[in-house]
Amino acid sequence: MQNKAQEFDSIAEEVFAPLYPVVAEQILQITGKESGTCLDIGCGGGHLGLEIARMVDMRLVLADISADAVELARKRVGGWGFSCIAEAVVAGVHSLPFADGSFDLIVSRSSVWFWDDHLGAFGELMRVLAPGGIIFIGSGFGKQRVKQAVIEKMRERSPEWPKKVKKKTGAEHTPQTIADTFNQLGGLTEIFQNDCGGWVICRK
Numbered sequence: 001m002q003n004k005a006q007e008f009d010s011i012a013e014e015v016f017a018p019l020y021p022v023v024a025e026q027i028l029q030i031t032g033k034e035s036g037t038c039l040d041i042g043c044g045g046g047h048l049g050l051e052i053a054r055m056v057d058m059r060l061v062l063a064d065i066s067a068d069a070v071e072l073a074r075k076r077v078g079g080w081g082f083s084c085i086a087e088a089v090v091a092g093v094h095s096l097p098f099a100d101g102s103f104d105l106i107v108s109r110s111s112v113w114f115w116d117d118h119l120g121a122f123g124e125l126m127r128v129l130a131p132g133g134i135i136f137i138g139s140g141f142g143k144q145r146v147k148q149a150v151i152e153k154m155r156e157r158s159p160e161w162p163k164k165v166k167k168k169t170g171a172e173h174t175p176q177t178i179a180d181t182f183n184q185l186g187g188l189t190e191i192f193q194n195d196c197g198g199w200v201i202c203r204k
């Protein structure tokens, strides 16, 4: 029997896989980051952070509140041959075990919807972000063709999935509410939203 993290990881591997390199490329294009240290918070199996590390010369920290997810991410770091530049740690976003200003880029895909207390969580992200650093947070599929392929495959696995995602991502927290919270913390935000996803970009 698979645990929750293993279940999500097999979906990431079998269905979501094509979206990670597309989203990673978008993040790098928009932020212009290509060196320093990147944190992927709520990393699950680590796919997004690892795609970023594959594309640019950055150190990578993968972090997730679930020890099961971190075990998978750690195995993937080794499996992809990235042990010399990447590590995976168990950490919840509300209390991050990192020094102030540790990261030049913080990414987070499809995790923010699970966090309580956005003000506290985003305050922690702003604390560990270096001056001049950028947070890229939200959810998305990258491009239309990838989105359609993912939705079709997910419908076969679980017909209710598109509705569930819409409910989770569209209700209480939207890119606008996320941006408003970062603004309260002194961040400079922009929203990047289209029919393939919604992201908030926050600069310090």
Ligand SMILES: C[S@@+](CC[C@H](N)C(=O)[O-])C[C@H]1O[C@@H](n2cnc3c(N)ncnc32)[C@H](O)[C@@H]1O
Pocket: 008, 012, 041, 042, 043, 044, 045, 046, 047, 048, 063, 064, 065, 066, 069, 091, 092, 093, 094, 108, 109, 110, 111, 114, 115, 116
């Ligand atoms: C839907 S998965 C997304 C995983 C990965 N970012 C991806 O796109 O493949 C959400 C992840 O957020 C993690 N998560 C939920 N609450 C968290 C918190 N408070 N701090 C850190 N991670 C959290 C979960 O354990 C889970 O691995």
